[in-house]
Amino acid sequence: MITLKQVTIGKGKHNILTDITCTVKQGELVGLIGPSGSGKTTMFRALAGIIKVQSGQIKIKEKLQPTLEVSKYIGYMAQNDALYGELTAEENLLYFGSLHRLKGEKLRERVEQLLIFVDLNNVRKRKITHFSGGMKRRLSLAIAFIHDPDILLLDEPTVGIDPKLKIEFWQEFQRLKKSGKTLLLSTHLMDEAEACDRLLFMRNGRLSDAGTPKKLIQHYGSVDNAFLKEAQA
Ligand SMILES: Nc1ncnc2c1ncn2[C@@H]1O[C@H](COP(=O)(O)OP(=O)(O)OP(=O)(O)O)[C@@H](O)[C@H]1O
Numbered sequence: 017m018i019t020l021k022q023v024t025i026g027k028g029k030h031n032i033l034t035d036i037t038c039t040v041k042q043g044e045l046v047g048l049i050g051p052s053g054s055g056k057t058t059m060f061r062a063l064a065g066i067i068k069v070q071s072g073q074i075k076i077k078e079k080l081q082p083t084l085e086v087s088k089y090i091g092y093m094a095q096n097d098a099l100y101g102e103l104t105a106e107e108n109l110l111y112f113g114s115l116h117r118l119k120g121e122k123l124r125e126r127v128e129q130l131l132i133f134v135d136l137n138n139v140r141k142r143k144i145t146h147f148s149g150g151m152k153r154r155l156s157l158a159i160a161f162i163h164d165p166d167i168l169l170l171d172e173p174t175v176g177i178d179p180k181l182k183i184e185f186w187q188e189f190q191r192l193k194k195s196g197k198t199l200l201l202s203t204h205l206m207d208e209a210e211a212c213d214r215l216l217f218m219r220n221g222r223l224s225d226a227g228t229p230k231k232l233i234q235h236y237g238s239v240d241n242a243f244l245k246e247a248q249a
Pocket residue numbers: 032050051052053054055056057058059095
């Protein structure tokens with residue numbers, strides 16, 4: 017579903033990503049973990065087709081990225097919320113839905129479902145400028161889901177989310193995975209890392225290790241240890 021082959025971004029000594037090769041299969045829930053500044057967001061941006069690779073290639077459903085053709089398959093939740101502050105939550109969803117050519121009853125139904133899912137139904141008419149950080153995150157997640165994409169790229173989706181909603185988000189991630197969606201998400205939280213099918217460790221722009229949480233726990237003692245070891249190495 018997602019293939020990276022010797023992907024390098026940046027130039028010479030200033031590479032942000034270096035020689036990344038990995039795949040994510042359909043129906044997998046993969047966690048991207050690594051220290052701050054290790055290149056996770058850059059990898060998401062490249063997968064979403066926002067930035068180009070200097071060398072190597074990224075394929076989404078066998079199509080070379082960046083290409084407009086694959087944007088319908090991808091739902092990307094960025095770390096910095098890209099929302100329209102002067103629009104309400106509902107208007108933002110309607111707008112982003114229309115960009116994906118959703119309209120009429122189908123769009124309205126989807127907006128209703130998502131406002132309930134991210135627990136913003138009671139503030140749907142409020143402008144985003146009056147939203148808290150956590151509320152903006154929730155709306156960003158709803159926008160990534162609006163067109164029911166096959167691939168979800170979620171950059172720290174639960175930051176600023178209260179514990180109850182975090183559990184509900186994870187139930188939804190697992191449900192989406194079971195329904196055949198492919199999820200790649202970044203996290204600094206070890207309980208989330210352990211809930212993934214597979215983990216990719218990034219360090220200094222390189223993929224330093226990969227494996228199931230179980231395998232990594234066997235090797236390092238715990239996912240926490242694996243993370244700390246990779247961060248310090
Ligand atoms: N547009 C850019 N131009 C130059 N350097 C950049 C650019 N974007 C990111 N970087 C650098 O690339 C490195 C990786 O950044 P990135 O945001 O991808 O890391 P990250 O793993 O997502 O970090 P965090 O966990 O803090 O979100 C950092 O050193 C950052 O300063």
